[in-house]
Structures are given as structure tokens and as C-alpha cells.
Amino acid sequence: MTLLFRWLLRLTAGLILLTVAALILVWFLASQSLPDYSQTVRTEGISAPVEIVRDNANVPHVLGATDTDVFFGLGYAHAQDRLWQMTMLRRTVQGRLSEVFGPRTVEVDKLLRRFDFYRLAQRSVEVQDDYTRAALTAYAAGVNARLTEINEEALGRGAPEMFLFNVPMAPWQPADSIAIIKLMAVQLSGHLESEVLRARVSLMLDDETRLSDILPDDPGSAIAALPEYASFFPDLPRYASTGERQDHPLSPFPKRGLAGASNAWTAAPTRSASGGTLLANDPHLGFTAPAIWYLARLELETGGVIGATIPGVPAIMSGRSEQLGWGLTSAYLDDQDVYVEKLNPDNPEEYLTPDGYKRFETRPSIIQIKDAQPITLTLRWTENGPVLPGTHYDLAGITPPGHVASLAWTALSAEDTSISASMALMRSGNVQEAIREAERFIAPAQNLSLADRETIGMKMIGAVPARSPQHATKGRLPTAGWRPENRWSGRAPYAANPQFVAPRGGILGNTNNKIVDRPFPNHVSYEWGDTQRVNRWRRLMQSREVHTRDSFIEAQLDPVSFTARSLLPLIGADLWFTGEAAPEGTPERRRQIALTLLAEWNGEMNEHLPEPLIYAAWLRALQKRLITDELGPLAAEFKHVEPLFIERVYKNIDGAAAWCDVRQSAPVETCTEMARLALDDALVWIGETYGTTLESLRWGDAHEATHDHPVLGEVPVLRYFVNIRQSTSGGDNTLLRGRTSGDDPDPFQNVHGAGYRGVYDFADPDSSVFVISTGQSGHFLSRHYDDLAQLWRRGEYIPMSLDIELARAASVGVTQLVPR
Structure with missing residues (x-):
């Protein structure tokens, strides 16, 4: 017995030692890829030494003799800190994830290949101006210099993820940067899904007038009624398809309600306490670890620029120079149209056009798959755009037999000069010059907010499709691709894009709200990203005669919900303080x-309060009760509360209170009854999930920001190191x-928001501030992986200064790149 005990003890001790040794080995190998920020690197591709000074937040300040040398340095810095992220972005847009992850990403690759983004990006390289082509080439050389250094010095393959997924990284190419901008267009575009969803709801509802309730138009001038979708394609069944969505964690295609958002506002000197212009910007995207944004400063020949970059792209997308500040918000331009293409019944390789049947443009594309046989995909294009699979946003559910669906989209341009526009924007000296240079921007469409030292402006940038006034559905529903009036006729003139410069009131801003009210086809969009935040923004801006940097920060961080303040009095009108006191429990x-809690609440969605959780759960349960019997399984598509829908129902606009009655039941339910039942539903769910003591609830426990690693975030044990919650x-x-x-089971997790915040003050530019939601490094063993995350959470910022001596004073390292 003693001998057995001794051997068990020895085996246990041995296993512990082996485990510790394995962990030490893993840590050692992973730590090898941590970059050394204080070194001299001899390299080819630069004309003179390049200096990369990293301030105490690890923001690189890149200085060089020429602009191309500076872009080389930025490429090197990006590759030092975000190599894995850059690899994933490139593989995603190329449709080559399956070479790393095997069969589980095949469907994602198939879909990306059908859009052919990378081939379009390659063709777009030649249409850039000389400055941009030189910058793209120099940037790619900087990335590749880091790859060479990794290989020559055995630096742990450049990132810890490279050990788990041993796939060599090909040299960076200029087309890769253009392709990543196209990938951003994917993440910021939602009209394709909106068109399909509107068609599906139209097929599901017995009363077509109720379509304007659940999918309401944004407040503004009336829009002429559209015909039923079934009138275009009578062969479709009058019910919603229940085809399952092909969602995947690595798919760049956004879910409904997550197709991009943002805030930006500017103040002219007359509305600024300091007498200088102000600009605030916080673009919103899905949260990841690391964030999509990377802070950097570039010392160009025209002067310094500083702000937010996207790893893989050599441009400051939102930032400032000494003379100009710029910020971006999603424009919600309707730049996508779904077409139903009629196949030739005698030859399925042909489709109907205004000139008769024509063969599809086809091309084979081979997808290599790890641990599996490659597959060959046949890409098909029509004159309108690529043919898409029926599984994409359930296109099959709205496509009649003998037809396929295709997509027209401005991002599918082989002459995409968006990167040239971005490069010119960094070198612009004032608002008018920036507006002129932005004409070359194609996609994704953005509202460009601008402030120079004298004035402010906002211009919608991006290619606007030229549609016929006779378009059958005005771009709101899929339509017949063979009808000439439904097809695009090129690009609308840039001068027609909405523009606001030097407004009399001295304040400009956008929260993705409706910015113009023009009739079709000059309308910009029928669907906008916000009808709610803009009301709170207007109040904050008008509550002060003059603004400061701090008041702009206060607005960025404002947690008060206009929606809660406006909807709670409606849905609880007959419930507040009614009835006798009920027994405890x-x-x-x-x-x-x-x-009682909600009646005394001011609408502040504070993480420490219980009321936001009660309110959010109540509204969610209420909408579910209102729509489930009418929409059936299609109700699952409405994952977020639609404030305008709830308002229409409880104000009974155009008879919308009909949604309160459950059609399958004999009694006629009232809206008050539905509100009471939904509140009970919400309280049961809260009790089962968070406990029954309402006063001790915390909104922050449910509204947890999920900065998760896209690949390693679900790996047991490892997820605690790579995810930032x-x-x-x-x-x-x-x-x-x-x-x-x-x-x-966590419907209120915070998954999409401001990954970057910046506030620029041109009375004292070096007092400007910015921050990102994680840290600069993508290496989870680096102290810069999450060092900015707590600042971001607390609403704090770091200095946005172009003073190089300030950066040197507390630098974490200086890298010297020297010509070999």
C-alpha cells in the first residue's frame, strides 16, 4: 500500500512538473513574438533613417525624410503590433479562411468569393494617383520588412496565434490595403438585408398597411405607398420562409441592427468658449480584441497628422492635422439593390436582360481547405452584379422558382479610388479643400465632418447610384433585374451629395439620423441609422450658448436614453400607481x-442602476408579445426594440394598436393588458437570470462590453487571457x-459601440484627446493589449498631441529603421 502511494505521488508530481514545463515553454515561445520597441533595424526600402517614437500609451509617432519613408514606418509599426489581425482581415476579404480553419469556414469563404472583392481591389491599384500608389507600395514594403525580420531573427512567427495556426503569411501587397477598405464597406452596409426583410414581412402580413408599423419610415415627409412584394412575383408563397441564417463568428456580414453607426459633431468659433473650432467623433463598429482601430501619428511633408488608423490601411481615417480635423459617421446611403434575375427555361446558363437572354459571366474559383479536399466554386455575374446564394440573408425565401438573386453595390467597383481620397484628406489644409478631395471616395458612404481653424462643414462622401424615377420599388424591395427602369444608370453627380458648410447656428452633427428630406431618386435613403440619439444630441447642443472640449466629451459619454423617457410614459400610462398594495413576494x-422604480427614473442608462435593466427587459418582452402572432418565426429577426413601432402602436397611429390584439385568441386584448403581461414576463426573466431583489440589480451586469478575440475567444482557459469584458x-x-x-441567453451584452473616441480643439490643438477601446497591441502577453480599455470604460482619454518632445519624454521605446 505504501509503495502504491509513493508511485501515485511520484506520478502526480511528474504530471505537475510536465504541465508547468509545458506552460513555461508555451509562454516562452509566445513571448518571443513580443516586439522590441527599442532597437535599430537595418532594412531595405527606405531612402533615409525612419524613427518610430512610441509614447507612454504605445502610440507610434513615425518620422521620416519623405512621405514614402513615413508610410514604410507605419507599415512596420502595424505589423509589429497587429500582424495576426492584418492576416485575418486579408484572408477574410480574399475568401481564404478555410486554408487555416478547415471546413467550418467554407461557407464564409464561398460568400466572399462570390463578391470577388480581392480581384476588384487588384484592378483598382492602377487607378490610384501617383502619390497613393507610392504610399501603398512603401507601406507594403514596411509590413514585409517586419516579416523578414521575424523570419531572420526567429521572432516567434510574429504573433502567438501563428503557433496555433501554422500557415505562412504571404508578403503584403498594395491591393491588400484597398481590399480591407472594401471589407469595411461590408461591415457598414445593411440595405441588402433590409430589402430582403421588408419583402419577407410583406409576404407574411395579411394586412399590408401594417408593414409601415413594424418597418416604419423615419419621421419626415410622407412617402407614396409601395405595392405588395407579391404583386411583382405572384408565384411566391404568402408566408415567411423559415430558412436558417448562415451566421458565423468570422463572417464580416453584419446582423440586422449592427451595420455600423457613429457620432460626430462640430462647433464654429462663434459657439466655442475658446474661440476655436471643435470636433468630436466616435465611430461605432463591432467590438473585438484587439479593437479594429490603431492610434498613430505621421509626420508628412505637409505637416503632422494624428488619429485612428485601421491596421492594413496607410491612412488616418479619423483624426487631425495642425489645420484640419475630420471624423466619419455612417451615411446610410442606399447603395445596394437586390435584383431578381429570370433564368432562361431552356438554358439555365442564361438570364433575361432588357435586350433578351444573355449568358452569365462565369469564372471558376478554387477554395483550398485545411484537412479536406479543395472545392471549385463557379462565380456568376450578371450585368447588375454577382449572383448570391439563397442562404445569404434568406434570399431563397423571396426568390421565385426559375430565378436567382443578384446584387448591385457601389463597393463592387474595379475603379475604387477611396484610398486616394483618404490620402488626400490627410494633406488638406481647410474644409473646402477636403470636400473637393473627397469626391474620389467610393464606398462605404460616410458623412465626413470637418473643422479647420475658421469654419466647420459636413459632406456626404461616397458614390450615389443614379436610379430612374420610374424604379418599381424605389430601391426598397428586390425587383426585376430585366426591367430597364429598375437598373442603375451610373453615378449621381458628387455636387448633389448633401453638404453643409458654415451653418448660421454654428453647430453641425450627425448621429446617423436623417439629414435631408428630398424626393426619390435624390432621397439618399429611406432607412437611417438613428431616430432617437439625435433628439438627445439636439438638446445637449442647444442647452449651451457656447461649447468646450469638455462639453463635447460630456456629450460623447452621455448615457441618458431619450427612448426610455418617451416610451415609458406611453406604455405605462394606465399602470402607474394603480391598484391596492400587494403582499410581499x-x-x-x-x-x-x-x-415605482421606473416612475422615479430619469432615463440614465447607468451601469450601477437597476432601472435600465427593468426597462430594457420590459420593452423587449413587449415587442415580442406584439409581433409574434402576426410574424410567427419571422419575429426572431427583430432582435432589438424598434422605438418607432412601439410609439405607433401606443399612439394608435393609422390603427397600429391592432398589434395589441392576439389574433389567435378569442378575447380582444388591449395595449394596457399587453404592457402589463410583458412587464410580468420581464420580471420573471430577470428573477430567473439575476435574482428577485429588483433594487439590487445592476445594468452593467447585463450590459457587459464583449471585446472578444475573434478566434481564441471561445477556447477554454485561454479565453480568460484574450477576452476583455x-x-x-x-x-x-x-x-x-x-x-x-x-x-x-445574454440579449443585453454590449457588442457594438465606439471603438475610437476623439475630441479636437483648434484653439489649443495639443489639448485634443483620443482613446481606443482595448490597447495598441494585439499580443495578449503585452501590457499594451488592454491598457487603454479601463480608460475607455471610465470615459477617460489620452493626449492627442503632435509635440514630438512630449512623446519622447515618456516613451516606451524608440525604433530606428536604417537603410541597409
Whole structure:
């Protein structure tokens, strides 16, 4: 017995030692790829020494003799800190994820290949101006210099993920940077899904007038009624398809409600306490670890520029120079149209055009798959655009037999000069010059907010499709691709894009709200990204005669929900303080406590309060009760509360209160009854999930920001090292926007928001500030992996200074790149 015990003890000790040794080995190999920021590197591709000074937040300040040398340095810095992220972005847009991850990403690759983004990017290289081509080439050389250094010095393959997924990284090419901008267009475009969803709902509803309730037009001038979708394609069944979505964690195609958002506002000197212009910008995208944004400063021949870059792209996308500041918000331009293409019944390789049947343009594309046989995909294009699979946003559910669906989209341009526009923007000296240079921007369409030292402006940039006034559906529903009036006729003139310069009131801003009210086809869009935040923004801007940098920061971080303030009095109108006191522990008593809390609440979505959770759960349960019997399985597509829908129902606009009655039941339910039942539903769910003591609830426990690693974030044990989770304030409709997932079992997780915040003050430019939501490094063993995350969560910023001596004073390292 003693001998057995001794051997068990020895085996246990041996296993512990082996485990510790393995962990030490893994740590050692992973740490080899941590970059050394204080070194001299001899390299080819530069004309003179390049200096990269990293300040105490690890923001690189890149200085060189020429602009091409500076872009070389930026490429080197990006590759030092975000090599894996750059690899993933490139592989995603190329449709080559399956070479790394095997069969589980094949469907994602198939879909990306059908759009042919990378081939379009390669063709777009030649249409850039000389300056941009030189910058793209120099940037690619900088990335490749880091790859060479990694290979020659055995630096752990450049990133710890490279050990787990041993796939060599090909040299960076100029087309790769253009392709990544096209990938951003994917993440910021949602009209394709909107068209398909509108068609599906149209097929599902018995009363077509109810379509304007659940998918309402944004407030503004009336729009002429559209015909039913079934009138275009009578062979379609009058019910919603229940085909399952092909969602994948690595798919760049956004879910509904997550197709990009942002805030930006500017103040002219007359509305600034300091007498200088002000600009604030916080673009919103899905959260990841690391963030999509990377802070950098470039010392160009025209002067220094500083702000947010995207790893893989050699441009400051949102930032400032000494003379000019610029910021971006999603324009929500309707730049996509879904076409239903009729196949030739005698030859399925042909489709109908205005000139008769024509063969598809086809090309084979081979997808290599790790641990599996490659597959050959046949890409098909029509004159309108690529043919898409029926699984994409359930296109099959709205496509009649004998037809296929194709897509027209401005991002599918082989002459995409968006990167040239971005490069010129960095060198612009004033608002008017920036507006002129931005004409070359194609996609994704953005509202460009601008401020120079004298004035402010905003211009919608991006190619606008030229549609016929006779378009059958005005771009709101899929339509017949063979009808000439439905097809695009080129690009609308840039001068027609909405523009605002030096407004009399001295304040400009955009929260993705409707910015113009023009009739079709000059309307920009029928669907916008915000009808709620803009109301709170207007109040904050008008509440002060003059603004400061700090008041702009206060607006960026404002957690008050206009939606809560406007909807709660409607849905609870007949419930507040009614009825007798109920015994402790009963559902009635919990309902009374909840209503009392909400009645005394000011709408602030503060992470430490219980009221935001009660409110959010109530509205979610209410919408579910209102739409489930009418929409059936299609109700699952409405994952977020639609404020205009709830408002229409409870104000009974055009008879919208009909949604309150459950058609399958004999009684006629009232909207008050539905509100009470939904509140009980919400309180039961809260009790099962967070406990029954309402006063001790915390919104932040449910509204946790999920900066998750896209690949390693679900790996047991490792996820605790690579994911960054934070309790946060804000919500779906607050200026401090924290868009919730809408997915069970954690529907209120904060998955989409401001990954970058910047506030620029041109009275004292070096007092400008910025921050990103994680850290500069993509290496989870680096102290710069998450060092900015807590600042971001607390609403704090770091200096946005072009003073190089300030950067040197507390630098974490200086890298010298010397010509070999």
C-alpha cells in the first residue's frame, strides 16, 4: 500500500512538473513574438533613417525624410503590433479562411468569393494617383520588412496565434490595403438585408398597411405607398420562409441592427468658449480584441497628422492635422439593390436582360481547405452584379422558382479610388479643400465632418447610384433585374451629395439620423441609422450658448436614453400607481416595485442602476408579445426594440394598436393588458437570470462590453487571457452607444459601440484627446493589449498631441529603421 502511494505521488508530481514545463515553454515561445520597441533595424526600402517614437500609451509617432519613408514606418509599426489581425482581415476579404480553419469556414469563404472583392481591389491599384500608389507600395514594403525580420531573427512567427495556426503569411501587397477598405464597406452596409426583410414581412402580413408599423419610415415627409412584394412575383408563397441564417463568428456580414453607426459633431468659433473650432467623433463598429482601430501619428511633408488608423490601411481615417480635423459617421446611403434575375427555361446558363437572354459571366474559383479536399466554386455575374446564394440573408425565401438573386453595390467597383481620397484628406489644409478631395471616395458612404481653424462643414462622401424615377420599388424591395427602369444608370453627380458648410447656428452633427428630406431618386435613403440619439444630441447642443472640449466629451459619454423617457410614459400610462398594495413576494408586488422604480427614473442608462435593466427587459418582452402572432418565426429577426413601432402602436397611429390584439385568441386584448403581461414576463426573466431583489440589480451586469478575440475567444482557459469584458453604461439609443446583441441567453451584452473616441480643439490643438477601446497591441502577453480599455470604460482619454518632445519624454521605446 505504501509503495502504491509513493508511485501515485511520484506520478502526480511528474504530471505537475510536465504541465508547468509545458506552460513555461508555451509562454516562452509566445513571448518571443513580443516586439522590441527599442532597437535599430537595418532594412531595405527606405531612402533615409525612419524613427518610430512610441509614447507612454504605445502610440507610434513615425518620422521620416519623405512621405514614402513615413508610410514604410507605419507599415512596420502595424505589423509589429497587429500582424495576426492584418492576416485575418486579408484572408477574410480574399475568401481564404478555410486554408487555416478547415471546413467550418467554407461557407464564409464561398460568400466572399462570390463578391470577388480581392480581384476588384487588384484592378483598382492602377487607378490610384501617383502619390497613393507610392504610399501603398512603401507601406507594403514596411509590413514585409517586419516579416523578414521575424523570419531572420526567429521572432516567434510574429504573433502567438501563428503557433496555433501554422500557415505562412504571404508578403503584403498594395491591393491588400484597398481590399480591407472594401471589407469595411461590408461591415457598414445593411440595405441588402433590409430589402430582403421588408419583402419577407410583406409576404407574411395579411394586412399590408401594417408593414409601415413594424418597418416604419423615419419621421419626415410622407412617402407614396409601395405595392405588395407579391404583386411583382405572384408565384411566391404568402408566408415567411423559415430558412436558417448562415451566421458565423468570422463572417464580416453584419446582423440586422449592427451595420455600423457613429457620432460626430462640430462647433464654429462663434459657439466655442475658446474661440476655436471643435470636433468630436466616435465611430461605432463591432467590438473585438484587439479593437479594429490603431492610434498613430505621421509626420508628412505637409505637416503632422494624428488619429485612428485601421491596421492594413496607410491612412488616418479619423483624426487631425495642425489645420484640419475630420471624423466619419455612417451615411446610410442606399447603395445596394437586390435584383431578381429570370433564368432562361431552356438554358439555365442564361438570364433575361432588357435586350433578351444573355449568358452569365462565369469564372471558376478554387477554395483550398485545411484537412479536406479543395472545392471549385463557379462565380456568376450578371450585368447588375454577382449572383448570391439563397442562404445569404434568406434570399431563397423571396426568390421565385426559375430565378436567382443578384446584387448591385457601389463597393463592387474595379475603379475604387477611396484610398486616394483618404490620402488626400490627410494633406488638406481647410474644409473646402477636403470636400473637393473627397469626391474620389467610393464606398462605404460616410458623412465626413470637418473643422479647420475658421469654419466647420459636413459632406456626404461616397458614390450615389443614379436610379430612374420610374424604379418599381424605389430601391426598397428586390425587383426585376430585366426591367430597364429598375437598373442603375451610373453615378449621381458628387455636387448633389448633401453638404453643409458654415451653418448660421454654428453647430453641425450627425448621429446617423436623417439629414435631408428630398424626393426619390435624390432621397439618399429611406432607412437611417438613428431616430432617437439625435433628439438627445439636439438638446445637449442647444442647452449651451457656447461649447468646450469638455462639453463635447460630456456629450460623447452621455448615457441618458431619450427612448426610455418617451416610451415609458406611453406604455405605462394606465399602470402607474394603480391598484391596492400587494403582499410581499407576489408577482403583483414585484410589478408595483418595478413601476415605482421606473416612475422615479430619469432615463440614465447607468451601469450601477437597476432601472435600465427593468426597462430594457420590459420593452423587449413587449415587442415580442406584439409581433409574434402576426410574424410567427419571422419575429426572431427583430432582435432589438424598434422605438418607432412601439410609439405607433401606443399612439394608435393609422390603427397600429391592432398589434395589441392576439389574433389567435378569442378575447380582444388591449395595449394596457399587453404592457402589463410583458412587464410580468420581464420580471420573471430577470428573477430567473439575476435574482428577485429588483433594487439590487445592476445594468452593467447585463450590459457587459464583449471585446472578444475573434478566434481564441471561445477556447477554454485561454479565453480568460484574450477576452476583455467590462461592465458599461449606455444602451441601444444613447449617445454613449452600447448596442446590445439581442441574442439569448445574454440579449443585453454590449457588442457594438465606439471603438475610437476623439475630441479636437483648434484653439489649443495639443489639448485634443483620443482613446481606443482595448490597447495598441494585439499580443495578449503585452501590457499594451488592454491598457487603454479601463480608460475607455471610465470615459477617460489620452493626449492627442503632435509635440514630438512630449512623446519622447515618456516613451516606451524608440525604433530606428536604417537603410541597409
